[in-house]
Each structure stands twice: as structure tokens, then as C-alpha cells.
Amino acid sequence: MKKVYLIAVVLLLSLKGFSQGSPDYGAGMKFDLNEDGSKYLRVLSWAQIWGQYNSDRPLDANGNEQADLDFSVRRARVLMYAQINKDFLILTHFGINSLNSDTMSPTGQGAGSQLFLHDVWAQYSLGKDNAVGGGLHYWNGISRLNNQSTLNLLTLDNQRQAWATLGLSDQFARHIGVYAKGTFGKLQYRVSINGAATTNLQATATPTNNGPATYTGKRLLGSKEAGRTYSGYFEYGFLDSESNFLPYKVGTYLGTKKVFNIGAGFFSHPNGTVIADAGGNLSGENVTIFGLDAFYDVPVGTQGAALTAYALYQNNDYGKDYTLGTTYETGSMLHGHLGYVIPGKSKTKFQPYLSYDERQIDALNDNASQIGIGANAFFSGHHSKLTLEYQNLKYGANKAVNTITLQAMIYL
Template structure:
């Protein structure tokens, strides 16, 4: 009898927590776990992996563990993401994101998984004003300063727009208080961020670098007028392309300001501080153009960067190298190039989606992009070129991309001495 009581109790719990499939479907729809009957309160879980196979020519003098290499082929995890978020009540929204970036053969093992976002948000007005606090990507400046990486048009986002990536933030995310909302067709975000302390700034010289003194608050903003279809501002991350599912035309502008963020030695050898001030304007058009599912996507951006006198910083996605034995080259090892600097940057990307079911039940979406920069530190213009084609096996759920990138090589004097290329293949899997 005792065992029978336990069995009956177990069956009762099962009926409570594991209802019949028809009942379960009422509380699990659209890949959301509903918290109320109409589904307005819910919790959702997503994940994404982007894996790269790449062959490239390395920068002159590149070394891996002290061994010089001129070129190579590598495999890595460019991005891995897990999102957990939910509309917990009619006014309370919570968002968290975990993952890793740039995991390859020279990465620290078992240390790459980290918190990207962790914030809570309260809607004072459900459309016009929400206030949030935590670690978030509600950054200012431009559309792709906070890109939705699962929907980017090319094989990678325009990384130069993540202006302080891993210098005084956590992979673009900042500890901050933010406000966001929509006033008619005007979408806005404003952020007061407490920068992470700078740990790896080089020695103070007569060219600007980030100050390691305790930081002042950083102020961010981005405003976009959405002329046609309205975009969601549920999370900070903006869509790269809708692949013809929306008709979007936006014009935007933004800024980033931080007092005394930079320092350098002046002509008398004293330390002189300066503010970091950035401005940007952009345009985004993404729309269907044919009855068969064809679509176009275009993004253009002009950014004015002021990091201080002659500031320059290299960047290289998932760099396969960890050293350089060439003391007269500015780029450093691997695939690094002068991605960031004081000056003006013009960026454009464009893509075309062919008709649906072009190849069986799949289709193609080729793209091209160019980052053109006139940085004060360089005597020659910096041009980074990227072109490729997306094979949309199932939209963004299953996507295969091949691309070619070309980056410039500079010496320490700021003269361009050549360029190097890379071929990249990526497979993306997205559960959303």
C-alpha cells in the first residue's frame, strides 16, 4: 500500500507538470514558454553557432608560438551564442546572453565562455519609454555598433563600428543604465555607461592611447527614423538583412562621448588628456523587389572618430597568430590591420537575394562591402574589402557562406606596402 501511495502521488505530479500534448501546446508556442494564457508573458531560449574554415596569407613576420609562418589554413568557432530572455510581466523584461568568440587553436582552453549581456528592463510606457540597467549592448553611434549577428548580410559584421571592443567594454557590451523607445517613427536609445578599467594600454607616447586612470562615465546615443516598416527594439541588436520579409528604410545618427578617455605626452613631455568623441550617420534599406522572393539590402555609414592625436588600433577576427618578428610593420601578426583610428571612415555594403527555390528549396544571396578610412596616423588610405555569397539553405537557420577578404599592410611610418587576402567558408546554425 505504501508503494501504491507513492505511485499515485507520482502520477498526480506528472499530471500537474507534464500535461497532455494538447495542453502543453497551449503553453509552448512560437518556441516560447508562455507564462499566461494569452502568451503576452513568456520566456524564450535560443542558440547559434558560426564555424569558420579559412585559408589566408599572413602578415609579413607572423609567428605562431615563435615559428614564422607566411600562410596557413585554420578552423575555429567565430561565434557561439545562447540567449535566454522573457517578458516576465506586462512591464518587466529580462535578457541574458552567454557565449564565446574567436575560439581557435591558440585560444585559452575552457575559458572562452562568458557573459555577454545580463540586464533587466522596466517599461514606463510600453512603446515610448523603457529603462534598463545591467551589462548590455544598448550602445550608441550607429546601427551595426550592436549587430544581430545571426542575421548579418556578410560573413562578418563591420567590426570597426564596435569602437571600444574589449578596450573598456566586454565585447561591445557595457555596464550601463539606458533608456529606449519609439516616438512615432523615431526609434531612440540613450545610454550612460561605466567603462571597464583599461588594463592593456601601451606606454604613454606622443600619440594618443587609452588612459589607465579611473574612467569617467561614457555617454552613448543612437536615433533612427523608420520611414517604412517598423523594426523591433525588444533587444539592442539590429537586424543585418530581412531577406525580403520586411520593407525597411531608415536614416540614423548617433554619438559616443567620454571625458578624458585618452592620454599622450605633449611637446614638453607632460601627460595630456583628451576626450573621446565619435559621431556617425547611416542609412539602411532592405526590401523585397520581386514576386519570386527577390530582395535587396543596402547599408551606408559615415563615421567621424576622435580618439586623440594619431590614435591607431589593429584588429583581426579570430587571429590565428600570436606574434610577429617584423619590427617595422604596423599591422602585427596574422590577419590584423589598422581597423580603428582617429579620422573619417566611409562604409558600404550591398546584397541581392535571388528568387526563392533557386536551387531546389534553397537560394543564394551574394554581397560586397568596403571599409574606406582616412586615419590621421596613416599616410595612405585604408581599404578593407569583403565579398562573398550566402547559400540560404533555410534562411538564417542553416546558412553556408563563402567569402574573400583583402586587407592592407602598413609600415610604422604609415605607408601602405601591400595587401594580403583570405578565403573564408562559414556554416551557421541558428535556433531562434
């Protein structure tokens, strides 16, 4: 037992890298509970701190101009999972998101300051390569980006529209339900059946007569009519196999693997949204989202150069003329990003990248486009990095919004 405590202390004092470009981190904060390490507890902790400049911030609630520069804790998380034998696993993940000067509270007891559960699930193995489980989980459908890890992103952050159900039918991209996941040769799969959230981003909305749909199916029609969601994602790997031990998809391997995957996925919520006819009579609209994507990540030449490329087509049907802010809309989307690790012998690696989105929006009969230009500086793989990104968003006829963000990230 003394040996276990000693190893724990050494690991807690270490800030070395682990994967995706920093192999000296070893197994990370892994605490073995028996001699051969088959029983263990694994702990991950990370923080992402943002400084963001935006000259086009809207007026605040009192009509005052807001400062151009803002600071925030984009993410502060702890994830733990334990396996006491090969047949059972439990995972718990909690933290906060987007804590800034507006969401802070005097004594840290306000809603914006509170830790909450992101994931908690129990899993049972079905042989070597397949498993079933249940709980508040992240085994999502649609695309790779809807299953994205926030520890090893290529871009500053995930493509927001790819988290296509976040806050509508789930809690922060997690549903409560049951799932199955596994592999058959080169094919990986994940499917789930879940309960839809009653309280969501449109918790007080009601559809207007002959107006657009609102995401209020479970609240207005009841759980029997609108209480279930269904999702799945399937991908075929042509080169190296990726791990699906956990659901979180890697954004860039920094040349440590050769990966080429093609995937397809879906999300379905029968009667998830509601419309009203001219007389105010309510009826449900089925929410159906599907995606097709491809991911390519390989080392290039020598001295650590690497290429990462990703493309996604996503079709969103949230019901008649659905929109919510500039994030959710019935329509379609094309997204792509490309990154290149510059070769060199230095431990510090640089990765410039480019991303682009084009969205078609039914309700506006118009498009939205977004371009991102940035670079990552890796001091110890993804475990210690800086990211600088310029982003330009043009949404329909609205004025383009320009932001510059600097992120500092460390994770153990």
C-alpha cells in the same frame, strides 16, 4: 505543466526557421508560463563555425610559419530573456568567441575556452513604447552596425571598425550602465550613460612624451576624470517599422519587410585617452565618435527576390594620432554593402553580396581599404546557412592581406 514540457521537447528537436525568410519556426524556443503566453521564457542558441584560408599569415611567436588553413568556433552563444508581466524584463546572454587551435587549452580551463557574460540587464517599461533599464547592455550609439545582431548578418561578419569601442571602454561591445530606449511615431531612439572599463586592450600602455594618445584615461587619470561614457542612436523609418524590443539590429530581412531608415548616433568618453607632453606631464583627450547611416531592405518583384543596401559614414576621434593594430584609429570611414536575394521557387535561397570600406588614418597620413565579395546560401532563412567570402585588406603601406572564409551557421 505536461503540455508545456511537451511543447519544449518538440521545439528543442526542431531545426526549422523563424524569421528573416523562414516563417515556419513560429515563436521559436518560447516557453509559456501562463495560458495566454504573456508570461514566458524565450531561449536562443547559435553556433558559427569557420574555415579560413590566408596565405599571408604572420610568423608565430617562435618565428615559425603558420598553416594557411585554420578552423575556429567564431561564436557559440546562448541568449535568454523572460517577461513575467508587461512591465518587467530580464535578459541574459553568454558564450564564447573565436575559439581556435591557439586559444584551446588541454582541459578547457584556459581563458580562450571560457564562457563569459555578453549581456545581462533588467528593464522597466514606461508605457507601451518606451523603457529604461540597466546592467551589462548592448543599447549602443554611433550606428546600426554598432548595434548589429550576429544572427542575421548580410556579410560574413560585422564591419569591425563599426564596433568602435570594443575592448577599449567596454566588454566586447557592452558597457555597464543605464539606458533609455523607445519610439515616438516613426522615430526610434536609444541613449545610455555608462561606466568606462579600467582594464582594456591597452591595460599596460603608457603614452610617450609628445607621442600619440593611448586609451588609458580611467586608469591613469582616475574615474572622476575619465570614468563615464555617453552614447545614443536615433533613426527615422520611412516604410515598415522595425522592432526595438531587443537592441540587436537585423542585417538583412530577405524580403520579409520593406524598410528604409536613416540614422545618426554618437559616442563620447571625456578624457578617455591620454597624451604626454615633452616633460612627461599627462593630460586627457576626449574620445568622440559619430556616425550617419542609411538602411534599405525591400522585396523585389516576385519569387522571393530581395535587395539589401547599407551605407555608413563614421568619424573617429580617439585623440592625437591614435592607432591600435589595424582596427582603431583617429580618422574617418566610409562603409557600404549591397546584397541581392536571387529569385526562385526553391526553399534554398542564394544571396551574393559586395562590401567596401575606405578609411582615412591621421597617424599614417594614409588610407586603408577593404573589399569583400561573398554569397550566402540560406537553407532555412538565417537559421541554417552557409557563407563564403573573399576579403582583401590594404592598410597604409602594408602588403595587402587576402582571406577566404567559409562559415556554417545554425541557430534556434
